[in-house]
Amino acid sequence: MIKVRRVMRANVALVAATVALAACSEAPPPAGPPGGAAPPVTVATPLVKPIVDWDDYVGRFEARQSVEVRPRVSGYVARIAFRDGDFVRAGQLLYVIDPRPFEAAAAQARAEVARAEAGAVLARANFARSESLFKDEAVSREENETLKARTGEAEAGLAAARATARARALDLEFTRVTAPISGRLSDRRVDVGGFVQAGETVLTSVVTLDPIHFIFTGSEAVYLKYQRANQAGTRPSSRVAPNPVDIRLADETDYRWKGRMDFVDNAIDQGSGTIRGRAVVRNPDGFLTPGMFGHMRLIGSGAYEGMLIPESAVVTDQTRKLALVVDGKGVVSPRVLQLGPLVEGLRVVRSGLTKTDRVIIEGVQRVRPGMQATPKAGRIVPPAPGTGPTAPPVIELPAAEGTTTSASAN
Numbered sequence: 001m002i003k004v005r006r007v008m009r010a011n012v013a014l015v016a017a018t019v020a021l022a023a024c025s026e027a028p029p030p031a032g033p034p035g036g037a038a039p040p041v042t043v044a045t046p047l048v049k050p051i052v053d054w055d056d057y058v059g060r061f062e063a064r065q066s067v068e069v070r071p072r073v074s075g076y077v078a079r080i081a082f083r084d085g086d087f088v089r090a091g092q093l094l095y096v097i098d099p100r101p102f103e104a105a106a107a108q109a110r111a112e113v114a115r116a117e118a119g120a121v122l123a124r125a126n127f128a129r130s131e132s133l134f135k136d137e138a139v140s141r142e143e144n145e146t147l148k149a150r151t152g153e154a155e156a157g158l159a160a161a162r163a164t165a166r167a168r169a170l171d172l173e174f175t176r177v178t179a180p181i182s183g184r185l186s187d188r189r190v191d192v193g194g195f196v197q198a199g200e201t202v203l204t205s206v207v208t209l210d211p212i213h214f215i216f217t218g219s220e221a222v223y224l225k226y227q228r229a230n231q232a233g234t235r236p237s238s239r240v241a242p243n244p245v246d247i248r249l250a251d252e253t254d255y256r257w258k259g260r261m262d263f264v265d266n267a268i269d270q271g272s273g274t275i276r277g278r279a280v281v282r283n284p285d286g287f288l289t290p291g292m293f294g295h296m297r298l299i300g301s302g303a304y305e306g307m308l309i310p311e312s313a314v315v316t317d318q319t320r321k322l323a324l325v326v327d328g329k330g331v332v333s334p335r336v337l338q339l340g341p342l343v344e345g346l347r348v349v350r351s352g353l354t355k356t357d358r359v360i361i362e363g364v365q366r367v368r369p370g371m372q373a374t375p376k377a378g379r380i381v382p383p384a385p386g387t388g389p390t391a392p393p394v395i396e397l398p399a400a401e402g403t404t405t406s407a408s409a410n
Contacts, residue, residue, distance in 0.1 A: 038371070041363035042378040043326050046307035046353055051343050053301035054246075057277075059216030063207035063290040064280075065181050071097060072174035074198045077190055084187035087286070088179040088206065095177035095203055097196065102172040109165035116154070116161035123147070123154035183208040184286065207290055210283040214247060214259060216296055217274040225300070234302035238277065239264045245279045247296045255297060257281055257288070307353055308346035310380060313361045314339070323353060324360045324367065326375045332360070332367045344382040 079096035082088060130147040133139040179185075186205040190196055196203065229235035236243070238261035246255035259281035268275045279296065281288065314337065315322040322334045335357065340348030353359065358375060360367065367373050 038330060038374045039363065039366040040374045040376060041326065041332075041360045041367060043358040043375040044361050044378040044380045045356060045358060046309050046349060047346060047380040047382075048305055048307055048355055050303045051306035051308070051348065052299055052303050054297040054341060055218075055222060055300040057216040057218060057296045057298065059214050059294060059296055061281075061288050061290055061292045061294065062213045062215050063183070063209065064211060064213055065183065065208040066205065066290070067180050067207075068205045069094060069177065069180065069203045071095070071177055071196045071198055071201060071203060073097060073102065073171050074196060075101065075175065077192050077194050077196060080188055080192060082185060082188075082204075084185065086185050088182065088185055090179055090182045092179045093176055094179055094185075095190075097175040097177065099172060099175040102168065102175055106165070106168040106172045109161070109168040113158070113161040113165050116158035120151075120154040120158045123151040127151040177203060179206055181206055181208060209286045209288070209290075211259075211280045212283045212288050212290070214245070214279040214281055214294065214296060215276065216279075217269075217272070217276050220268055220273050220275070222300075223268065223275050229301060235299065237264070238298075243299050245281075245296050245298050247279075247281060247294045249292065249294050255295075257294070261298070306340070306343070307349045307355065308343060308380065308382075309349055309353070309359055310361050310383075311342070311345075311347050313359055313364065314347060315364060323349075323357075324364055324369070325353075325357045326360060326373050327358075330372050330375060332369055332371050332373050334369045346380065346382055 075097040077095055078098045081093040081096065088094070127144075127147045127150070130139055130144045133144075183206045186207075188204055189202050226235065226237065230237045242260035242262065245259045245261060247257040247259060248255045249257075259279040261277065262280045263278040265276040277298075279298075309323060313323055315324060315334075317334075321337045321339055323337055324332050325335055326332055335352045337352035338350040340350050342348070360373070360375075361378055361380060363373075
């Protein structure tokens with residue numbers, strides 16, 4: 001028994017010696033810069049300025065007006081007066097339908113008018129003589145009333161003939177098919193010699209380009225956010241206020257197209273749980289085309305004081321976003337951040353920092369939490385001032401509408 005205990009004590013001593021040896025062989029903690037000086041870093045307090053939240057959407061452009069051009073009379077196409085894809089003005093000639101049958105019908109209708117006018121003149125003259133003779137009791141009452149009825153019949157026949165003549169004149173006018181609106185034409189759908197049916201055959205189509213609509217959908221959650229903001233008076237509804245929008249195309253990096261909201265649908269789609277909105281965008285050179293997709297941002301809040309820091313000052317720690325700050329003694333410590341969108345190239349900080357925190361904006365890679373640093377004062381400046389969304393002018397509701405639309409929002 002005594003021998004076993006001696007062996008156990010020897011084993012314990014051997015393990016302790018092994019642990020001590022291993023501890024001595026471990027690498028020492030990383031040292032600071034040569035000479036033991038704290039690493040230099042540049043620090044600055046967050047940039048505080050009025051900002052707004054912007055919500056992102058994907059949508060597509062649609063023409064404000066889109067019309068299929070159809071003939072009003074049937075016949076054979078005699079002439080085409082445009083080139084495929086032309087820009088046309090309202091009233092510009094597009095097609096000519098063979099007018100000869102309609103010219104003949106119009107001439108016949110005019111002749112019928114002349115005949116009816118002659119008959120009406122004769123009927124009025126006969127009735128006038130009958131009236132004079134009836135006073136002298138030279139004709140019977142029955143004959144006088146018969147002539148009076150024939151006069152009314154002749155007048156009605158004249159009115160019908162004139163109406164028919166106007167209809168035939170319109171038919172002749174409709175043989176010249178003109179552009180109903182100004183805009184860009186599609187291609188021709190019928191060639192010269194083709195037969196077209198009134199009201200059915202599509203000859204071509206025309207769409208307006210300036211201004212142009214941008215159509216998008218938003219979720220019910222976003223709609224509720226806008227509704228709450230409208231009730232609180234921090235952001236007016238797009239139904240009553242032209243809230244600004246910025247749009248960029250698929251191959252663009254900046255939001256160069258500017259527009260404003262002009263419509264919000266009256267119901268949420270039950271199938272998708274979204275609501276449709278529409279913005280109007282100026283397109284003077286016709287660059288934007290119906291059907292084109294784009295990325296839009298819409299003002300999502302009222303203006304408020306926000307804190308911004310450079311994107312390079314944000315450190316990723318697994319799933320967390322951090323910023324390193326330096327206290328009055330030069331000690332580095334982390335701050336867990338809740339971030340917002342980019343504004344003018346700087347990241348919005350929702351929470352995690354105060355306005356007086358000295359954030360490391362340069363030299364983040366040289367330090368770690370708990371280390372000593374040598375701070376140098378710096379300043380946060382937007383990398384590209386004026387290129388991002390900023391707080392727009394305050395939009396106020398008209399006094400007459402403020403009480404009736406307070407519950408509408410988007």
